[in-house]
Amino acid sequence: MPNPRLTRVRDTLGRTRATIGVTLSRRDGQLIFGLVTMAYLIGYLWTIGQLAVGLGGFGITLVADPLLVLGQSEGAFSYRPVARIALGQVTYLASLNTLIGGGVAALVGLNLSMSYLAWRHPAACGIRQSSSGVIAGLPALLSGTACCGPVVLLAVGIQASSTLLAVFQFLLPLAVVLLLGSLVLVGRHLPVDRR
Amino acid sequence: MVPITAYIVTRLPRRSFLAAVGSSALSGCINSGSGGKEFTEPLELPAADEQLPLPTAADTLTEEARSGGPPKDGIPSIDEPSFLNPESVDFLDPGDPVFGVTLDGVTKAYPQKILVSHEIVNDSFGGTPVSVTYCPLTGTAQGFYRGNTEFGVSGRLINANLVMYDRTTETWWPQILATAIPGPWNEAPEIRSLQEFRLIWTTWEAWRDQHPDTQLLSTDTGHAENYSRDPYGSYNPRGGYYDSQNMLFPGRVDDDRFHPKRVVIGTRTVDSAVAFDENTLREAQVMAGKLGETPVVAVYDDRYDTGYVYQNSDEQAVRKEGGRIAVDGETYMPDTLPLARILAFDAMWFAWVGYYPATTIYA
Numbered sequence: 235m236p237n238p239r240l241t242r243v244r245d246t247l248g249r250t251r252a253t254i255g256v257t258l259s260r261r262d263g264q265l266i267f268g269l270v271t272m273a274y275l276i277g278y279l280w281t282i283g284q285l286a287v288g289l290g291g292f293g294i295t296l297v298a299d300p301l302l303v304l305g306q307s308e309g310a311f312s313y314r315p316v317a318r319i320a321l322g323q324v325t326y327l328a329s330l331n332t333l334i335g336g337g338v339a340a341l342v343g344l345n346l347s348m349s350y351l352a353w354r355h356p357a358a359c360g361i362r363q364s365s366s367g368v369i370a371g372l373p374a375l376l377s378g379t380a381c382c383g384p385v386v387l388l389a390v391g392i393q394a395s396s397t398l399l400a401v402f403q404f405l406l407p408l409a410v411v412l413l414l415g416s417l418v419l420v421g422r423h424l425p426v427d428r429r
Numbered sequence: 430m431v432p433i434t435a436y437i438v439t440r441l442p443r444r445s446f447l448a449a450v451g452s453s454a455l456s457g458c459i460n461s462g463s464g465g466k467e468f469t470e471p472l473e474l475p476a477a478d479e480q481l482p483l484p485t486a487a488d489t490l491t492e493e494a495r496s497g498g499p500p501k502d503g504i505p506s507i508d509e510p511s512f513l514n515p516e517s518v519d520f521l522d523p524g525d526p527v528f529g530v531t532l533d534g535v536t537k538a539y540p541q542k543i544l545v546s547h548e549i550v551n552d553s554f555g556g557t558p559v560s561v562t563y564c565p566l567t568g569t570a571q572g573f574y575r576g577n578t579e580f581g582v583s584g585r586l587i588n589a590n591l592v593m594y595d596r597t598t599e600t601w602w603p604q605i606l607a608t609a610i611p612g613p614w615n616e617a618p619e620i621r622s623l624q625e626f627r628l629i630w631t632t633w634e635a636w637r638d639q640h641p642d643t644q645l646l647s648t649d650t651g652h653a654e655n656y657s658r659d660p661y662g663s664y665n666p667r668g669g670y671y672d673s674q675n676m677l678f679p680g681r682v683d684d685d686r687f688h689p690k691r692v693v694i695g696t697r698t699v700d701s702a703v704a705f706d707e708n709t710l711r712e713a714q715v716m717a718g719k720l721g722e723t724p725v726v727a728v729y730d731d732r733y734d735t736g737y738v739y740q741n742s743d744e745q746a747v748r749k750e751g752g753r754i755a756v757d758g759e760t761y762m763p764d765t766l767p768l769a770r771i772l773a774f775d776a777m778w779f780a781w782v783g784y785y786p787a788t789t790i791y792a
Binding site: 286289303 | 502503504505651652653654656677679
């Protein structure tokens, strides 16, 4: 006798997978996903300072022991750069943060591309209209604050207390959890015709 | 740093790469700042003859420590610095701040825009090991003799000020206090003060003009950082945290007599402290004051836009005369008066009064 709760979870995950599949199989879904993911990643790297105006010139420099440095933390969910890539006025620092940011960006991209399709083509390609799709955009906005660090507090005149620092440490994982939850929510409330 | 081509030649197979990444990420205990160096010899640290004052019991200071965000060595010190000749320098504007020093006949300058990412440079002058340190949150640049150890960044702040640690005994050393206090990695250190030397906070243009033979810390630091980016603000022109009434981390005391980031030139001895407002000194050129019961005099040096503090126990007449300072009729350069000079350094007002609440201030 199958466990009904387990069956419901499997069904929900299956629907989510199918919704993602349908979204990414459409050209406009791919476009929104790609654009949002790239824009969010650039914004993420910019706010953590790993993509910024640099000293100018072109070149790549690598730390002497990149494998050692790659896993070294410089803060919660923040890792030391292993390479500096100067691209004229812009300098990019390569680190595990790009992978972390890329993961969050992909989740944001998925959420927004699914929301877009639900809004723009509610009855097309098997995705039927549901107001729940809009919810997917909210965690993306929240996760945008996950990468700014305490320096952002200066602008609003708030001192960094131990509690606030702890909250900042959890913003990134919180954003990931909310984005994953949002995907599942959309998958559950946006029924896909698996034709 | 190595060129990318050199790395490509020696790169690991993918499986080895992933294994190494995994083990590095999981271990979490790499002494990242020391470049793998181990400090197993007993600590030989040149200590000051007398312990500098602490604003409260050392244990209480330890309890006041708070995380600044990054973990231990999360702000990596520069342990193998390299230097450039002035004519090779293309990444500094004339007005960019540098911290300059001449020791043992060697003249060097350390750009603020590099130190803001590292806070400590473990260097040597003519074979004498030293640490050049900078705390961006308190605007303090101080030099220390480091003996046979290195200093690293603990990741903790007291009075919003950098807490260093030595890599032999892991004792905490708050930068401005320059004195050991207990910490979680060494709960019962010998309480003593470091021997210090003066770093002159000036501009690259001013330093280069006075010291055309200077060496300048290179951006080739062994770390991949963007040295055009100061996360706190800017000094050229002054902006962001360095100019704002807002604080990122609170100071030890609330004192609203001056803007918290106002720059003072402070000096302290075993039992007292005094500070001179830098703007006022710039206008007055010479200011008399007292350090405890001892008469002192502060003089301005327009070559570097900085000031020095001298003991003036006999209260000799000191005044500005042309571009020089006259002491009892003879004239001298501001940094060579025939008086006993006391180590002084720039600090933001909130930081100075936080550590030395009983300080005298002349403004």
